[in-house]
Amino acid sequence: MGTLPKCLMSFSKNLSVLNLRINKIQGVIPRKFAKDNKLRTIDFSQNRFEGTLPRSLLHCENLEVVDLGNNRMKDTFPDWLGTLPKLQVLVLRSNMFHGFVSSPREARSFSELHIFDLSNNNLSGPLPVSYIMKLTTMMYQDKRQGKLQYMGDGNYQDSVMVTMKGLEIRLVKILTVFTSIDLSSNHFGGELPMYIGNLKSLKGLNFSHNNLTGYIPLSIGNLTELEWLDLSSNKFIGSIPQELADLTSLAFLNLSENQLIRPIPRGRQFNTFKSDLFAMNPRLCGFPLPETCTNNPQEIPLVTILQENDTGHGSWFEWRAILMGYGCGTVGGVSLGYIVLGSKKFEWLTGLLEKKGANVRKKWRRNACRSYQI
Known part of the structure; x- marks a missing residue:
């Protein structure tokens, strides 16, 4: 109860762990952390701290864990914390951080992070x-x-609260191989980049309850260590990549409340997921949903073509030509002709086709006149 005394920060020169979790402390975090301090862990979670983060935290160059979760902090994203060279855990969940997340200040911002929680x-x-x-x-x-x-060290081992597989769980010890990203319940927009597949040691990924759009990238199949994935309550479109069904470590998946379509892939892990984890995707079908799929499995869906383009293997001209040839032959021919005619390299072909078209029209008129005279 009460506020945090300012004099406590002067002792930080000799402290390595400052754990004040669950103490109903209110007010602001003291503005001055001593220079050349030895603080390795700051855990102020589950209190009533408010205001902004003090910039003097940059004096804590040995910081590995910063947990300010479940407070009343009202600030913009503290991108300047990315300059702390040893920071492994950053938890700002359940506060009132607001605004855009600006670009990193340093080339290696947050490069050592194992747990990144802004939920x-x-x-x-x-x-x-x-x-x-x-x-x-x-x-x-x-x-x-x-x-x-x-x-942690021999005297103290860090702990942290995380949302894992849909449940809030306190890890009383944090394995050094544990990695997770939780940006859920914010107002982020845009698309998931293909580069998300580079995070190959990632255990958990939660982007639920945002405004994300576009396709689920095929590269997510590279996350072979992934144990839980929550993309629910967004605006994702297209089909669910088969690559997701091939992830053998995936024990929890929530894709509900999106705009996904077509059959749900089959796979060892997918066969164990409940229907509510795919619910509220009006055009999604197949097990475990009650809606059966009626489409011809041999038919190549348009979204598949677009997703293949999303992998970056084809040029703009190549996939546009494919799309224009997707319909009936006549429409495809006219569309492809439009692309060719629009190129300066084939101006000679433009004249040739126009001349041929004029001859056809003349012949048609002559035949029509003869039929009329007869």
Whole structure:
């Protein structure tokens, strides 16, 4: 209860862990952290702190864990924390952080992060792809065998609250191989980039309850360590990639409340998921939903063509030509002719076709006159 005394920060020069979790502390976080301090962990979660983050946190160059979850902080995204060279856990969940997430200030911003949690705030604008793509620690799988290691030291091991597989769970110990991103319950928009598939050591990904659009990228099939994925309550379109069904570690998936279409892929993991995890996609069908699929399985859907284009293997001209040839032969021929005629390289062909068309029209008129005279 009460406020945090300012004098406590002067002791931070000798502290390595400052854990004040669940104490109903209110007011602002003191503005001054001592220079050259030894703080490794700051856990102020589940209190009533308000106001903004003090910039003097940059004096804490040894910080590995910052947990300010479940408070009343009202600030913009503290991108300047990305300059802390050892930061592995950043939890700002359930506060009142707001506004756009601006571009990273440093080339290696947040590069050491294992847990990145901005969930349940008022952040808006495009999905912060530029930050996600700098999470280099999540890009490499640790193939070393041996004793499990946890964050912390011999005297204190860190813990953190995470939303895992749809449930809030406190990890009393944090494995060094544990990695997760949770940007759920904000107002982020835009599309998931193909580069999301580079985060190959990622265990959990939660982008639910935002305004994300476009297709689920095929590259998500590269996340072979992924154990839970929540993309529910967005505006994703197209079909569910088969690559998702091939992820053998995926134990939880929620794609409900989107605009997904066509049959749900079949696979070992997908066969265990309940129907409510796919619900409220009006044009989605197949097991475990009660709606059966009536489309011809041999038919190549338009969304598949568009998704293949999304992988970047074809040029604009190539996929546009495919799309224009998708309908009946006559429409396809006219459309393809339009593309060719629009090119300066084939101006000679334009004249040839026009001349041929004029001859056909003359012949048709002559035949019509003869028929009339007869």
